[in-house]
Amino acid sequence: MIGRRSLFTATGAAATALSSFFAGRAAEAKSIVKKVAGDVELRGADGRMERLGSLDLESQMDFTAGFREFNNKGISRTAAMRFQQLMKEKGMDPKAIVSFDEMHAIAGSDPIIGMSAKTWLANQQVTWKSLQDYFHANADMYLAEMEAADKDGPGSLTLDANLEIPDYTKHEIHIQPGGYVGDPFAGHMYHYGTNSFYIGAIGHNEQDQIHKGTANNIPMPADGKVKRILEVGCGLGQMSCALKERFPDAEVWATDVGAPMVRYGHMRARDLGIAVNYGQGLAEKTGFPDGHFDITVSYIMHHELPQTATRAVIAEANRVTRTGGVYYPVDFNTGGSTGPAYGMFRRWWDHRWNNEVWSREFHTLNFSDEIAKAGFTLNAKTPAALPGFGARHFVKT
């Protein structure tokens, strides 16, 4: 089981092998990305992953992926030991379970502890800045590529220029510059940035392995009928692509508040020949008819939402999912406003300084209870679709 905050965040599983970008190559390293009109593919593709546009950028990402693991294994361990030492000095049990306030009192501004956070964050900033600098320097070419894809298929893209974008979605979550809505290349940056995050946490995802595994584990409705599927907060749509590949005869709809996210997602799905319908829209107000979907999912969206929004999204999922349909919001386990001191430290700076603005709201919620309250029934026997995350197989009753 991995730490519950381990995916894009600080508590990467220490047991994963050190690995580089190339370890995520498709076995045969052959491109399966289709060459289509207007496509920019400067350095070829590796399976379903287009190679980054320059060798230097690829190497910068290789470094930051490696450093992330080094931080998780090396520098962090030193910080954890320092916590134990400080607790012993204060006459405390070094394994004591503490709150954030107690943790802060122990850590103070200890530089050894601080180093583990500072280096992790500086590395995260370099990851984003390298990507952003590259795409901005080549903005015209990459914007033209998206423009060519916007109206092309398979699949479709709908943008909503009149959408009122709630402030809570405008934060630079994970300190990604511009966040999901504020940079035209948010989707590009998120895709390549999270590749490196995945490597240090739960494994490679360059070929969408994690999303495919998760999509394949989403339970079917009891009657076996899957005609329409919805993913909300789809980001660049790796989960929706994986669902379409699993259910080729179903209509798959995928929405996200960030236009740059769905633009990139649509372009990528098109290049892969996967027909998903992407749209810019709010998870709490999808505009689909009542009972429209056989399966409704989200993938690590809720920990980035305030509690009020989470409740509104669950209510909307309940409205658009048909009776007997499956609702599966993949996300972290909730709970845990106390823990071992070092774990609490990581959780703290991940929230405060990695700018996971809403993670504390999510973790103090009983997410599964909230879903049950909205009229879904939990099938507690189904194991988690993404191992280490919450087991949340809900059925609309």
Place this chain on the structure above:
Amino acid sequence: MAETKFTRPTFAVKAIPSDVNNVTFFGNPVLDNLVSVVIAMGTEVWATKRRMKVMESVLAKKGVTSEMLEKYVPTAEEAAAWEKDRDRFIEMTFSALGNVGDLTASAPFPKRG
């Protein structure tokens, strides 16, 4: 770079910026800044080293063109070896960050036999 002037529609709105650059973990912002510099420098150094590896590999096979460099895909063996070297490089450059300096400059030797 974030001030880029775009000539095509961006479909982006103004984000709420994070204040991560204002935090000091060491009580002295200069120290925080130095750590940021070191990480960024490490990234650049590694990118340079890795490019050279690519060049060497390409050179070993044929003549050199920049397109050949850009498109070079390492073999599984090369990738494994480079990965090992990358981690050695990271270890070499950054392992000092794990040192715990708790002796003052004037501290005497500990008792020795």
